[in-house]
Amino acid sequence: xxxxxxxxxxxxxxxxxxxxxxxxxxxxxxxxxxxxxxxxxxxxxxxxxxxxxxxxxxxxxxxxxxxx
Amino acid sequence: xxxxxxxxxxxxxxxxxxxxxxxxxxxxxxxxxxxxxxxxxxxxxxxxxxxxxxxxxxxxxxxxxxxxxxxxxxxxxxxxxxxxxxxxxxxxxxxxxxxxxxxxxxxxxxxxxxxxxxxxxxxxxxxxxxxxxxxxxxxxxxxxxxxxxxxxxxxxxxxxxxxxxxxxxxxxxxxxxxxxxxxxxxxxxxxxxxxxxxxxxxxxxxxxxxxxxxxxxxxxxx
Amino acid sequence: xxxxxxxxxxxxxxxxxxxxxxxxxxxxxxxxxxxxxxxxxxxxxxxxxxxxxxxxxxxxxxxxxxxxxxxxxxxxxxxxxxxxxxxxxxxxxxxxxxxxxxxxxxxxxxxxxxxxxxxxxxxxxxxxxxxxxxxxxxxxxxxxxxxxxxxxxxxxxxxxxxxxxxxxxxxxxxxxxxxxxxxxxxxxxxxxxxxxxxxxxxxxxxxxxxxxxxxxxxxxxxxxxxxxxxxxxxxxxxxxxxxxxxxxxx
Amino acid sequence: xxxxxxxxxxxxxxxxxxxxxxxxxxxxxxxxxxxxxxxxxxxxxxxxxxxxxxxxxxxxxxxxxxxxxxxxxxxxxxxxxxxxxxxxxxxxxxxxxxxxxxxxxxxxxxxxxxxxxxxxxxxxxxxxxxxxxxxxxxxxxxxxxxxxxxxxxxxxxxxxxxxxxxxxxxxxxxxxxxxxxxxxxxxxxxxxxxxxxxxxxxxxxxxxxxx
Numbered sequence: 001x002x003x004x005x006x007x008x009x010x011x012x013x014x015x016x017x018x019x020x021x022x023x024x025x026x027x028x029x030x031x032x033x034x035x036x037x038x039x040x041x042x043x044x045x046x047x048x049x050x051x052x053x054x055x056x057x058x059x060x061x062x063x064x065x066x067x068x
Numbered sequence: 069x070x071x072x073x074x075x076x077x078x079x080x081x082x083x084x085x086x087x088x089x090x091x092x093x094x095x096x097x098x099x100x101x102x103x104x105x106x107x108x109x110x111x112x113x114x115x116x117x118x119x120x121x122x123x124x125x126x127x128x129x130x131x132x133x134x135x136x137x138x139x140x141x142x143x144x145x146x147x148x149x150x151x152x153x154x155x156x157x158x159x160x161x162x163x164x165x166x167x168x169x170x171x172x173x174x175x176x177x178x179x180x181x182x183x184x185x186x187x188x189x190x191x192x193x194x195x196x197x198x199x200x201x202x203x204x205x206x207x208x209x210x211x212x213x214x215x216x217x218x219x220x221x222x223x224x225x226x227x228x229x230x231x232x233x234x235x236x237x238x239x240x241x242x243x244x245x246x247x248x249x250x251x252x253x254x255x256x257x258x259x260x261x262x263x264x265x266x267x268x269x270x271x272x273x274x275x276x277x278x279x280x281x282x283x284x285x286x287x288x289x290x
Numbered sequence: 291x292x293x294x295x296x297x298x299x300x301x302x303x304x305x306x307x308x309x310x311x312x313x314x315x316x317x318x319x320x321x322x323x324x325x326x327x328x329x330x331x332x333x334x335x336x337x338x339x340x341x342x343x344x345x346x347x348x349x350x351x352x353x354x355x356x357x358x359x360x361x362x363x364x365x366x367x368x369x370x371x372x373x374x375x376x377x378x379x380x381x382x383x384x385x386x387x388x389x390x391x392x393x394x395x396x397x398x399x400x401x402x403x404x405x406x407x408x409x410x411x412x413x414x415x416x417x418x419x420x421x422x423x424x425x426x427x428x429x430x431x432x433x434x435x436x437x438x439x440x441x442x443x444x445x446x447x448x449x450x451x452x453x454x455x456x457x458x459x460x461x462x463x464x465x466x467x468x469x470x471x472x473x474x475x476x477x478x479x480x481x482x483x484x485x486x487x488x489x490x491x492x493x494x495x496x497x498x499x500x501x502x503x504x505x506x507x508x509x510x511x512x513x514x515x516x517x518x519x520x521x522x523x524x525x526x527x528x529x530x531x532x533x534x535x536x537x538x539x540x
Numbered sequence: 541x542x543x544x545x546x547x548x549x550x551x552x553x554x555x556x557x558x559x560x561x562x563x564x565x566x567x568x569x570x571x572x573x574x575x576x577x578x579x580x581x582x583x584x585x586x587x588x589x590x591x592x593x594x595x596x597x598x599x600x601x602x603x604x605x606x607x608x609x610x611x612x613x614x615x616x617x618x619x620x621x622x623x624x625x626x627x628x629x630x631x632x633x634x635x636x637x638x639x640x641x642x643x644x645x646x647x648x649x650x651x652x653x654x655x656x657x658x659x660x661x662x663x664x665x666x667x668x669x670x671x672x673x674x675x676x677x678x679x680x681x682x683x684x685x686x687x688x689x690x691x692x693x694x695x696x697x698x699x700x701x702x703x704x705x706x707x708x709x710x711x712x713x714x715x716x717x718x719x720x721x722x723x724x725x726x727x728x729x730x731x732x733x734x735x736x737x738x739x740x741x742x743x744x745x746x747x748x749x750x751x
Contacts, residue, residue, distance in 0.1 A: 002335050002342075009332070013342035018407050022346045022400040026353070029399075030505070033392045037512045044519045048532045051523070075640045083628040086666065147622025150590055155641050156613040216455055220448050224438050233434055234452060237427035238459045241466035248470060269462065280455055283372070287447045290591035441552045443594070524555065 072157050073165045080169035090138055095177040098131035102185050113190040120189035121250035124199060125243050128178055128207065133232050135174040136214040139166065140222045140285070149222075150289055159285065160278035167215045167281070175207030191254075198253030202246035205266045209242050212277035219284035241269065302527045304378055305518045308511045315508035322501030330494035337491070346404040348494055352502035354397035354418075357425060360390030360506055364432075365457040368450035380446025381521065383453055384436050385513035389506055391429035397422050417471035421464045428456045442521050541565055542587070542690060542721060547596035549582050556582050557742055560596070566689065569712055569722045569732060574742035580725045581621065583742070584694050587723070588618040600690075614643055617688040619696060623679040627668035631659055631678045634667060635685060643687040650685075657681045658704070673699040683711060691715065693724040706731075 003009040012019045084090050105123045106116055143149035152162055182203060186196040217235035221227030249262035330348035337344035364383045371379035401419050402412045413419070432452050439445030487495070522528050547560040556579030564570055572580050585591045587598055589605045589612065598605050605612045625634050635650050654663050657677040659670075667675055676699045683691065691712075697705050709732055712722045716736060730737060 001332055003332065012345065013336055015341060015343035015407055018343055018403045019345050022349060022403040025399045025403075026349045026396045029392050029396055033389065033509060036388075037509060037516065041512070041516050041519065044516060044523065045532055045535065048519075048523050048528055049536065052529055052532060072641060075637060079626070079629070079633075079637050082633065083626055086628040145622070146627065147620060147624035148626055150618075150620060150622070151624035151638075153590065154588060154613050154616060154618050156610050156643065157641065158610065216451075220435060220452060221438070223444075226438070230431075230434055230438055233427075234431040237424050237431060237463075238455065240424060241459070241462045244466040244470045272458075276458065280451060284448065284451050286592075287444050287451065290444065290585065443550070524550075 069157075069161070072155075073161065073168075076152075076162055076165035077169045077172070080166060081172065084169075084173050090135075091173050091177060094131045094135040094174050095181055097134055098127050098178055099181060099185070101127040101130060102188060106188065116189045117191055117195070117254065120186075120191050120195070121199060121247040121254075122243075123189065124182070124185055125202075125206075125246050128203065129210065129236065129239060129243065131178065132174060132207070132210045132214055133235065135170070136218045136231060136235075137228060139170050139215055139218045141218070141227075144222045144289065149285070153285060153289060159282040163215065163219075163281045163285065164274075164278045167211050167278070170215070171208050171211040175203075175211055178207060179203050194256070195250060195254045198250045198259055201263055202249050202266060205263065205270050206242045206246045209266070209270050209273045210239060212273040212281075213238055213242075216277055216280045216284055219281045219288060221288070222285070223288035242266070245269075301378065301518045301522050301525075305515055305522075308515050308518075312508060312511045312515075315504050315511060318504040319501055319508050322497050322504060326494050326497035326501050330498060334491045334494050335488070340408060343404060343407050344491075346400050348498045350397060350400040350404060351495060352499045353393045353400065354422060355499060356502040356506050357390055357393040357397055357422070359503065360386050360393060360510075361425065361429075361453075361457070361460070363510075364390065364453050368453035368457075371446065371450040372454065377443070377446065377521075378518075380443075380450055381514060381517035382510070383432070383449050384442075384446060384517050386506075386510045387429055387433050387436065387449070388513065389509045391426060391433060393502070393506070394422060394426040394429055398426060415471065417464075417468040420467045420471065424463050424467070425460065428460065432456070541601060542723075543599040543602075544587065545597040545599060547583070547586060547598065548594045549579055549586060549591075550594040551579075551582060558595075560742075562740060564721055564723065564738075566719045566721055567716050568738055569716050569736050570724070570738045570740060571730060572723070572725045572740045572742065575744065578742045578744055580742060581694055584618070584620070584692055584723070584725070588616060588692050589613075590618075615689040616692065617642070617682060617686045617690070618692045618694075619679055619682070620694045621698075623675055625667050625675055625678050627675075628666060630664045630666055631670070631681075632663045634678055635681055638682055639685055642682075642685075644685050645687050648685060653681050653684045654678075656684060673701070676700060677704075680708065683708075683715075689719070690721045691723065693722065695725055695727075697726050697728055 010016055010020075102123055105119065109115065109119070140149055143152065152166075153159055155162060179200065182200055183196070186199065191199065214231075214235050217231045217238075218227075220234065221231045224230065245262050245266050249259040249266070252259040252262065326348065331345055334345070336342045364386050367379040367382040367386070370376055371383070398419065401422065405414055405416075405419070406412050432449050435452055436445045436449040439448060519528060542564040544560055544562050548558040549556040560583070572583065574580055582591065586593050589598070589609060592606065600608075600612045600615070625631075629637075631654055632650055635653065638644075639648075639650065651663060654660065657680055659674060659677055659681070662670060662674065667678055670678070680696065680700070696708060700708070705728065709730060712724075713732060713736060715722055
């Protein structure tokens, strides 16, 4: 272990701000990328879902009589 | 084959000379941008001579960007682009002719007005000759690179700004080598090596870019 | 080899294959990240010159390396896409580009945060950082171009062409920036060259590089699946997938 | 001669048509019909090779057009919605360009052709100053000029008056009788003999969203 205490670890030998800034921004960026990738998939599936529902409505409407 | 090349160039030049603003506006813009710098940062001749190469080359890049739009856009709108793509000749060859004509109309005028700018920016004769040579070799590369960008974006509604985003990063080496050559000349050093590098890039661009342009057009016009 | 490859050239098969591979990549990424970070942050000794600030290396270097690796992968995919007209290869470009861009961004930000204590400035026009910045521009250009086309088939082809143009240009850019840099400020920079890194510092770095590589793989697979779904959304197998999911949910 | 094989066209994730098969032989005039938005223009752009089909092939004399564009374009004249006429150039200059770049009838006189399409007296006027119909005529003048077997004409009668349509129809018949092919779309009823004219009808794909 390179550090004696937790405080030591956070201080990073006086470079704490820069080190934790780097790591923070890195994981923030990676996190945003992950979230974006996953939500994108859900969005696409939702679109397909909507389209399927639409098609069903069209089919139902066709069977109805006396519509305009 | 050269007849075809000549015919395309001829048509481009004829059209451009009918609407002269197309040729004059980019040069005009170029001169104005260069004039802005002394006004913005002061007129100390030493300072001006120091920044002159960068200023002129950045202005040339911006002026080139301004003129690219007309390289394929008008043709795309009036349908001559699709007709050109249906000619029984190699598309890469036809677009080379178009790019050459574009350089004659936008790169060459910049070379013509460059002495004026050398005077504005207090350049000595040795530095100026380096500037002239880099412009002579560099502007055709710009035209070729830019043509790829235009070909990729011509079918898009908001292609203009996208073109700059795509094209400017790719033209950085031209900017760097040209300004380094001019700097070297200003310090009285030999800049032949840098010119040779630019020349190699020009040769590479001439051989490869037409195919990229042709392929891009096939994507954009479909 | 083609016989083996062929079934996977079908979008549906590729989607399933990517789905099967994905968990392995995720697990590998989590393990390597945990091991690499704990080792690198807690156990690796401080650098005798740079103190603990050198620990930024464990994300800076892997991010920079994988940013380049991502571009190389895209270039290969672009070549395949244009020569053999394989649409899946185009989707690959669209899937990887954002990951590559984020890695490049990380390399830049961590480079700046490392530069501040070392060089005294957030940004110096050092050759490596400058090339990295231009690489980011190129990535963003490709992403912007891809998004500008509403027809994704055309978008993929346009992005492939631009990727290939970039791959010819990037070495020239890098070379020109290095030359420009040595002529402009040369020796004022502190060099980070470490011909012999102590093994207890090097091992975590290697692990982190592997971690970033698997992360790149995992995210690319995830986004690749998205691209397939989006482009194939009018195909029966996607509809079947959605109905299955709906019925499963009830 | 011209053979379309299982052509499928997808535009922005919408299927316009699928598995379209047909062959056109020399001497045929083919009219493609169908409601708006059914993909007539898209089909023509596939046939001339401006777009690449999602699936399927267009073959000319047995080889795919994408493999041998230059040979195919020796035989092809395409007129689309856009005229392809440069507004800064005169009618004469425009035609001259096409005459030099495309296989043309030897020894044909441009002045005569321009007179034939009703542009006598406008030959050296910049086309930007001509009316829409006149600009269209400049483009149509290429029909008399070229030496191509296959004509692909997307709405050639737009902005053309009745007598003009008659002349064009006559020209199509002559071209077909000399062994040429005319492929066209139009919303007008053609007064061409039924035996000469073949029709291809494109239908809207409704139920079938899937490729």
